[in-house]
Amino acid sequence: MPSVDQVTYLHVEYSVPIIVLSVFIACLASYTSLSMNERIVYNSFFHRYIWLGLASITMGFGIWSMHFIGMSAAMLPVDMSFNVPLTILSVVPAILATFVAFSLSSTANNSSKLIVFAGIFMGLGISSMHYIGMRAMISEANYAYHFGYFILSVLIAIIASFISLFIFLKLQRYMSNFIVKSITSLLMGVTISSMHYTGMFAIRYYVDEEMELVHAHAHHVSIKAIILGVTIGIFIVLLFSILSGLLDRYVEYRLNYFDALTKRPNRRQFERLIESSTYNSGLAILHIHDLNKWNGKYGYYFGDKIICYIEELCAKLIPHNVKFFRLEGNRFAFFSMSNEDLEKLIIELNHLTTILSSPVTIDDQTIKVETAIALAVNEKKMTSKQLYENAVAVLTHYSIRFDNEIITYDSEKHKQTFANHLVNEIEDALLEKHLYLVYQPKVFLKSRRVAGLEALLRWNHPLYGELSPSVFIPILEASDKMFDVTDWIIEEVSKQIAIWQQEDRNLPVAINIPGSYVTSPRLMGSLINNVEKYKISPLLIELEITETSAVDNIEGAIQSVQAFRNVGFTVTLDDFGTGVSSLSYLKRIPVNTLKIDKSFIDGVPESQKDGEIIKAIIALGSSLHLSIVIEGVEREEQVEYLSSINELPIIQGYYYAKPMNIYVLEEWLYKFQNGEIVIKH
Structure with a gap:
């Protein structure tokens, strides 16, 4: 640094408003970049490097703008200007350093070494930008650096970067809070500005001793440069802030309010509509029946093709003024806003059902798509x-019925008191024998001997006729009546087993145990009371529990199943393979038998995937010394396929017999044991 005797050192004054403006720009850039970094964590629609790039450009330009606005705050009695190419080049280190720092810190998690390295890199980048920018300054005055303050400014940049990144990572879960993000941005902006002004303080401006200073205490950086710097800085920061906000809202809107497969408005948009007070003249819901059957037989890609086929038909036929939604996997909804639109909708829905009544070829497979369309007409100014x-x-x-027809809501026929009627009539149904049991045989695959039976509940209602179990069982479960019905089933089965025991016939019978009843002490009491009352062996009663009921209370299920096993009952895990936790819980629940769900056998032997799944489950069961029951076997080809892979399983299904009442069952057992049953291939 030159001697005081040789040169004249210049006194530098600063404009406070411009300093405040520069700090504001740094804080604004910090806030925007933090917002973009949030989206790296919470948004997976765009690649993380897009958000990293936007955050780095915003932060880099913000620091760059702050730097040159801060330089403009310096008031010197000499003329000053900037080398434009070098000025523009100075922004590059800031952007690159910020990008690398954000990249490292976004993957650092709790790695202190990575955070330190990221802070060092970002600090050096900011320092490089600052001193390249200083190099771009053209002035009548010369300048030199005070070494101590120069080193201090670089250290401040590194420490400030490290602290900012550390705070961001540690408080990342709170960054959605405006106050937390604002305080963090303020801290980052102030620390970054501190580095800049420390670097400015490290500069010593001087002129030759002979030079006459004409512009005493004047600020000779052109005001145009200040305006340009502020405009560019704020414009770029706000531009990327607005752009990122628009992208974020667009992504959120597309992901949350549109179906990914059909691109139609989804259930969320539908729910927003029905919660509004907008008048709708009518609503139709199209339900695709047995979609899971096609998914299981040909794969989910095939099921998607069915959905897309129906969506395309609807798009062509449904009037444009009718709102069209995909509610869920197998349902579409149509809202008409006026009576005229409703009339057009009904006409086109009839046209649609006519088309769907004919077979369609999808991926070289000719199938019959079964649907039902429910229509609700607004006749009394009802809400959506x-x-x-x-x-x-x-x-x-x-x-x-899923006969591709339109069914209009009838308040007398479809009113919700149907469920109440069933619940209120359950006791009479038990007394009057409207509820009754049927039995379906289970047969050893290898020996073709009867392995046992499954007791299944039926209801012949005096008014509604034969009710499907899929209709009345959920109603009874929801009303807590299923416990009483299960106790009745246990007693009826125990009576029948006692009769067979007296005839020296030991036929094990499986009973389905509903959900939470598995872990109820009442169940054990009911079982033991009936075993003692009818003097039967517990080994002849098999309890079938579903995986879902076990997983809902895994610890309770383990204790209950072990208790059943200790008494002598056998336990089967029903519908194995349809849940999400079968393998993880199988080793913990001490069951005797695995029952493979019907959905896996439906596609065999045509579906190689289903075949491999069945092989795997049989192999798993064998390795764990568990019996295997395969339900839903209906065709000769399925029996031959199962025989080819393993002869140990037990099969159950229409191939041998449908569920039968006790009288038909006795006749079937006699004929089957004497070889008189002819299997329909």
């Missing part, structure tokens, strides 16, 4: 929510 409830009442009614 009421219309929806009426349409759902049609689809959940016991009388529903």
